[in-house]
Amino acid sequence: MSKSASPMGPPAAEAATPFALIREPxxxxxxxxxxxLATATPGIAAIGDYLHSxxxxxxxxxxxxxxxxxxxxxxxxxxxxxxxxxxIHAATLIHDDVIDDAAIRRGRPSANxxxxxxxxxLAGDWLYMQAFSIALRQRHFAILDELIRLTETMxxxxxxxxxxxxxxxxRQQHLDLIEAKTARxxxxxxxxxxxxxxxAAEAATxxxxxxxxxxxxxxxxxILDFTASEDLLGKPVGNDLREGKMTLPxxxxxxxxxxGQRRRMELVMREGYATVGLAEIRELLAETGALxxxxxxAREHAAAAQDLLVGFPPSVWRxxxxxxxxxxxERMH
Amino acid sequence: MSKSASPMGPPAAEAATPFALIREPxxxxxxxxxxxLATATPGIAAIGDYLHSxxxxxxxxxxxxxxxxxxxxxxxxxxxxxxxxxxIHAATLIHDDVIDDAAIRRGRPSANxxxxxxxxxLAGDWLYMQAFSIALRQRHFAILDELIRLTETMxxxxxxxxxxxxxxxxRQQHLDLIEAKTARxxxxxxxxxxxxxxxAAEAATxxxxxxxxxxxxxxxxxILDFTASEDLLGKPVGNDLREGKMTLPxxxxxxxxxxGQRRRMELVMREGYATVGLAEIRELLAETGALxxxxxxAREHAAAAQDLLVGFPPSVWRxxxxxxxxxxxERMH
Numbered sequence: 001m002s003k004s005a006s007p008m009g010p011p012a013a014e015a016a017t018p019f020a021l022i023r024e025p026x027x028x029x030x031x032x033x034x035x036x037l038a039t040a041t042p043g044i045a046a047i048g049d050y051l052h053s054x055x056x057x058x059x060x061x062x063x064x065x066x067x068x069x070x071x072x073x074x075x076x077x078x079x080x081x082x083x084x085x086x087x088i089h090a091a092t093l094i095h096d097d098v099i100d101d102a103a104i105r106r107g108r109p110s111a112n113x114x115x116x117x118x119x120x121x122l123a124g125d126w127l128y129m130q131a132f133s134i135a136l137r138q139r140h141f142a143i144l145d146e147l148i149r150l151t152e153t154m155x156x157x158x159x160x161x162x163x164x165x166x167x168x169x170x171r172q173q174h175l176d177l178i179e180a181k182t183a184r185x186x187x188x189x190x191x192x193x194x195x196x197x198x199x200a201a202e203a204a205t206x207x208x209x210x211x212x213x214x215x216x217x218x219x220x221x222x223i224l225d226f227t228a229s230e231d232l233l234g235k236p237v238g239n240d241l242r243e244g245k246m247t248l249p250x251x252x253x254x255x256x257x258x259x260g261q262r263r264r265m266e267l268v269m270r271e272g273y274a275t276v277g278l279a280e281i282r283e284l285l286a287e288t289g290a291l292x293x294x295x296x297x298a299r300e301h302a303a304a305a306q307d308l309l310v311g312f313p314p315s316v317w318r319x320x321x322x323x324x325x326x327x328x329x330e331r332m333h
Numbered sequence: 334m335s336k337s338a339s340p341m342g343p344p345a346a347e348a349a350t351p352f353a354l355i356r357e358p359x360x361x362x363x364x365x366x367x368x369x370l371a372t373a374t375p376g377i378a379a380i381g382d383y384l385h386s387x388x389x390x391x392x393x394x395x396x397x398x399x400x401x402x403x404x405x406x407x408x409x410x411x412x413x414x415x416x417x418x419x420x421i422h423a424a425t426l427i428h429d430d431v432i433d434d435a436a437i438r439r440g441r442p443s444a445n446x447x448x449x450x451x452x453x454x455l456a457g458d459w460l461y462m463q464a465f466s467i468a469l470r471q472r473h474f475a476i477l478d479e480l481i482r483l484t485e486t487m488x489x490x491x492x493x494x495x496x497x498x499x500x501x502x503x504r505q506q507h508l509d510l511i512e513a514k515t516a517r518x519x520x521x522x523x524x525x526x527x528x529x530x531x532x533a534a535e536a537a538t539x540x541x542x543x544x545x546x547x548x549x550x551x552x553x554x555x556i557l558d559f560t561a562s563e564d565l566l567g568k569p570v571g572n573d574l575r576e577g578k579m580t581l582p583x584x585x586x587x588x589x590x591x592x593g594q595r596r597r598m599e600l601v602m603r604e605g606y607a608t609v610g611l612a613e614i615r616e617l618l619a620e621t622g623a624l625x626x627x628x629x630x631a632r633e634h635a636a637a638a639q640d641l642l643v644g645f646p647p648s649v650w651r652x653x654x655x656x657x658x659x660x661x662x663e664r665m666h
Contacts, residue, residue, distance in 0.1 A: 041489045043496055099451040118432040121454055122492040124426065128458070129485040132465060136477050144469050144477075152462040156374045159455040163376055301394060 015078055015130035017327070022065040024073065029061045029082040036083065036130055043136040047138050051090055054106040060085045060189050063213075063324070067206050068193020069317040077138055081192050081219065084131045084147065089185065092154050094120050099162065107234035115157030142195055150188045157181040166244035166269055178218045179211070186214030205308055211320070212305035217328040219298035222247035226285055238278040244269040248297065252290035295329075300330045350660070351653030355398040358407065362415040369416065374479020380444050380456040384423055387439040392420045393522050395655070396546075400539050402650040414435055414525050417464045417480065422518065423486050425462035427453050432495065433576065440567035475528055483521045499577035499602055504584055511551045511651035512544070518566040519547030538641055542654070545638035550661040552631035555580035559618055559661045564625055571611040577602040580632065633660045
């Protein structure tokens with residue numbers, strides 16, 4: 001135990017996190033990510049560095065590494081695949097920020113604010129290509145199939161989100177969106193290790209685990225968008241509704257709201273918090289029980305994720321994976 | 334001979350073009366392109382259809398099919414690869430138009446003017462992914478390597494062009510750009526057929542042929558940007574210099590221009606044809622011999638391309654390929 005050695009956070013808490021188990025390969029992912037970036041043109045490398053240095057939990061490569069260990073998959077190939085999923089994640093973030101014209105990401109000016117949308121479109125393209133390039137080096141067709149299908153799903157999901165913006169969507173439309181934009185990537189992260197060692201049954205189970213975890217994670221994200229402080233969130237609070245995006249809490253509130261309250265919500269979706277304040281929306285979410293209902297649903301998906309791990313033989317890896325759904329649901333930001 | 338059967342253009346001219354030889358597989362490429370698009374979300378499909386229906390010569394799949402025939406490669410795999418290169422081409426066009434904020438493409442409003450930059454970023458992403466997805470179905474790693482490397486080169490080239498915009502570049506910088514943005518795709522089109530049937534030596538020669546052809550093609554494009562009519566060009570004349578892009582004719586004119594003339598050119602690069610008219614620039618290009626010099630250089634690359642085919646046994650395919658460089662150089666638009 002190196003309780004006082006870590007500069008990363010409270011040592012006691014850290015020792016308890018599942019991520020401590022894969023700290024070394026995760027650091028290798030970090031190194032490979034930066035090394036791959038260094039092969040880009042200076043313009044792309046600068047944007048990539050900026051985006052990457054902004055932090056983020058490296059949740060996706062961490063998930064990939066942990067799930068891989070559960071099937072005995074480790075080593076350079078897993079590090080490479082961890083780099084791939086983090087790069088795909090970075091590419092989608094950068095294009096999403098261009099598309100949303102987002103000014104802030106993780107508490108700092110977004111890359112498109114600093115470098116302009118033009119350079120960011122290309123930097124995103126390059127990150128996608130480089131992710132595929134690294135994946136291609138693994139010479140594994142089934143893995144490439146997963147990654148290409150994944151990125152198409154994510155891109156199509158973002159487009160659907162754009163098309164639905166400003167409209168009152170159905171619960172199913174919203175769940176499909178969560179699936180495409182978040183849960184598929186989690187699912188693929190969880191199955192790649194099993195796939196690479198030819199464990200088809202485990203791959204299928206871990207894919208389902210990742211999907212449930214991803215759904216829970218995104219639902220909590222959408223709740224925190226209303227409840228967290230701007231400081232913790234690293235971006236403005238109440239942003240989704242302002243951008244015309246109806247997430248689960250908003251959907252549930254809308255469902256139980258009266259005609260006048262619905263109009264107030266629609267107003268925010270059209271013009272932001274100009275006429276209707278964030279406080280009023282927060283109150284509506286609380287009084288309709290929408291936040292609680294969404295949270296209950298997130299917890300159900302987290303529990304479903306845990307259930308899927310029961311068939312794996314007990315190990316530190318399984319314990320670590322078991323802890324992830326609750327960490328996703330109970331996090332503060 | 335079906336002299337009067339074709340609705341596509343003057344029958345005599347058509348019968349003489351190399352493309353008549355591959356009309357059928359090229360039509361299959363057309364069908365596959367549209368069928369693949371139909372699997373996208375409605376938003377992406379609409380943008381892709383629009384872009385595709387705008388015409389264009391399908392030069393890249395045509396080149397791929399002809400070069401493949403030279404090595405005895407034909408059939409569904411070649412049609413699929415033809416679709417792939419046309420899709421990659423479409424993806425780069427759509428992202429380039431977003432980036433350049435282009436209003437016109439092939440004589441019509443550009444896709445970003447019609448659907449907005451947001452949807453076009455995503456449609457471009459999807460086209461890239463779908464291109465890789467089709468290529469992946471061929472289960473050929475070397476082909477995937479080529480395509481990924483190609484797209485990275487094209488994206489990096491476009492970024493360099495953005496970074497260099499508005500500045501006086503060197504001839505070498507400009508040639509590197511032509512290489513990355515145009516000639517690499519031509520080269521890859523020419524080599525994929527040979528590669529798919531394991532003919533490494535022919536692949537290398539055809540790659541060089543495609544490169545020379547691509548350079549010649551782009552040089553003529555850049556000349557036509559100054560000399561053609563807006564009608565023939567399908568976009569505003571003198572556009573490159575207005576956008577701060579120094580192409581070969583502009584570079585050669587600048588080289589021989591006096592101080593005052595250089596200032597006039599720089600003014601166009603900064604503010605368009607507000608103070609300095611296009612007529613003045615055209616005159617400068619003519620009087621400095623810049624257009625002729627650029628044209629001579631394009632013809633040299635065309636001739637170099639033809640020379641590379643000498644080693645192939647005589648066939649209708651070789652004759653057709655032989656005709657391409659001159660067609661590229663002597664075209665009117």
